[in-house]
Amino acid sequence: MEEENAMSVDKLLNNLQKVKRTGEGKWIACCPAHQDRTASLAVTDNGDGRILINCFAGCDTYSILRSVGLEWADVMPEKSITNNEKPVKQIIYASDALRIIRFESQVMLAIAYDITKTGIADLEMIKRMERSMQTINKAYEAANV
Numbered sequence: 001m002e003e004e005n006a007m008s009v010d011k012l013l014n015n016l017q018k019v020k021r022t023g024e025g026k027w028i029a030c031c032p033a034h035q036d037r038t039a040s041l042a043v044t045d046n047g048d049g050r051i052l053i054n055c056f057a058g059c060d061t062y063s064i065l066r067s068v069g070l071e072w073a074d075v076m077p078e079k080s081i082t083n084n085e086k087p088v089k090q091i092i093y094a095s096d097a098l099r100i101i102r103f104e105s106q107v108m109l110a111i112a113y114d115i116t117k118t119g120i121a122d123l124e125m126i127k128r129m130e131r132s133m134q135t136i137n138k139a140y141e142a143a144n145v
């Protein structure tokens with residue numbers, strides 16, 4: 001599982017042009033989904049197998065993924081921060097819960113943009129949004145609010 005997750009950011013970066021590291025788990029590169037001369041694609045590795053990609057020219061995430069032979073599942077694996085621990089009631093810091101909520105909202109927004117732009121809402125996208133909601137609920141409970 002971990003190896004599989006660790007592979008996807010490299011697989012993505014290996015397929016991009018003019019990749020430049022801009023920080024911890026952050027890169028910019030030329031967007032593979034449009035004629036990109038300036039590196040307008042931002043890649044953020046969340047560190048747990050989930051990768052956020054954003055084209056500043058406005059390409060949808062799905063097109064970018066397809067251009068490099070990846071799928072939603074490659075960058076948004078089901079594994080979440082809160083469910084890979086023991087099944088006992090887990091308490092996390094509120095700041096971690098906020099980080100989870102911020103990330104999952106970005107995921108949902110990215111998917112919503114894609115649906116709007118492409119007019120395609122496949123079942124995988126809807127299921128991924130449902131999982132975002134479940135992850136947010138788990139984070140809420142784990143923060144013991």
Ligand SMILES: [Zn+2]
Nearest residue numbers: 031034055059
């Ligand atoms: Zn683009």
